[in-house]
Amino acid sequence: MATLHVLSHSPFTDSRLSSCLRILGSQDALLLCGDAVYALQDGSAQRQALELMPENIALYALNEDVQARGLLCPTRLKQVDYPGFVALSCQYDKVNTWL
Amino acid sequence: MSKSLLIISRQAPCSGPGAREALDIALAGGAFDLPIGLLFLDDGVFQLSSAQQPATLQQKDLSANLQALPMFGVEALYVSQRSLAERGLQDQPSSLAVERLDDSSISALIDRYDQVITL
Numbered sequence: 001m002a003t004l005h006v007l008s009h010s011p012f013t014d015s016r017l018s019s020c021l022r023i024l025g026s027q028d029a030l031l032l033c034g035d036a037v038y039a040l041q042d043g044s045a046q047r048q049a050l051e052l053m054p055e056n057i058a059l060y061a062l063n064e065d066v067q068a069r070g071l072l073c074p075t076r077l078k079q080v081d082y083p084g085f086v087a088l089s090c091q092y093d094k095v096n097t098w099l
Numbered sequence: 100m101s102k103s104l105l106i107i108s109r110q111a112p113c114s115g116p117g118a119r120e121a122l123d124i125a126l127a128g129g130a131f132d133l134p135i136g137l138l139f140l141d142d143g144v145f146q147l148s149s150a151q152q153p154a155t156l157q158q159k160d161l162s163a164n165l166q167a168l169p170m171f172g173v174e175a176l177y178v179s180q181r182s183l184a185e186r187g188l189q190d191q192p193s194s195l196a197v198e199r200l201d202d203s204s205i206s207a208l209i210d211r212y213d214q215v216i217t218l
Binding site for chain 2: 010035068
């Protein structure tokens with residue numbers, strides 16, 4: 001059972017991202033939206049952790065949140081729009097939103 | 100003699116009203132000639148990023164309001180060196196001239212002000 005994990009909180013102010021990366025299953029995927037996209041900030045430990053994730057784990061970022069914050073998305077992550085977000089939510093067996 | 104107020108802004112610009120409200124307090128205080136200081140801490144340092152496009156989220160650009168601070172007499176502007184470094188922002192240009200402070204200077208800064216508010 002593959003799970004899509006959705007993070008929307010800044011990775012610099014709490015431990016959701018690091019906890020999530022630790023417990024991701026090999027079939028799971030991670031989608032960053034809202035302030036969670038600050039994990040893509042160049043030069044941060046959080047971005048490095050994302051880039052070091054095994055290739056089989058799919059990583060996504062919501063395009064408009066990346067743009068609004070003036071960030072550059074590394075190639076390791078695929079950018080999706082809202083229809084893509086919905087498609088991913090349907091594609092995985094379940095969605096775990098880290099509220 | 101009016102009391103001095105230090106505002107500590109630690110919210111990222113797009114995440115909610117916190118960043119704007121901190122800025123509004125600073126601007127209002129400046130308009131009344133109060134001695135105001137503004138410190139960007141934690142995710143608040145993202146407010147200083149010059150590459151933001153908040154229109155993508157149908158939001159107004161906060162950085163335009165930041166530029167108004169000196170015009171309102173708010174010139175004591177500080178940012179945490181540690182918060183910048185943790186986010187890989189230490190070499191990035193800032194949209195506003197702010198003084199970088201280390202942790203001990205921040206504690207001395209807070210000490211200097213009569214009142215402090217953190218948003």
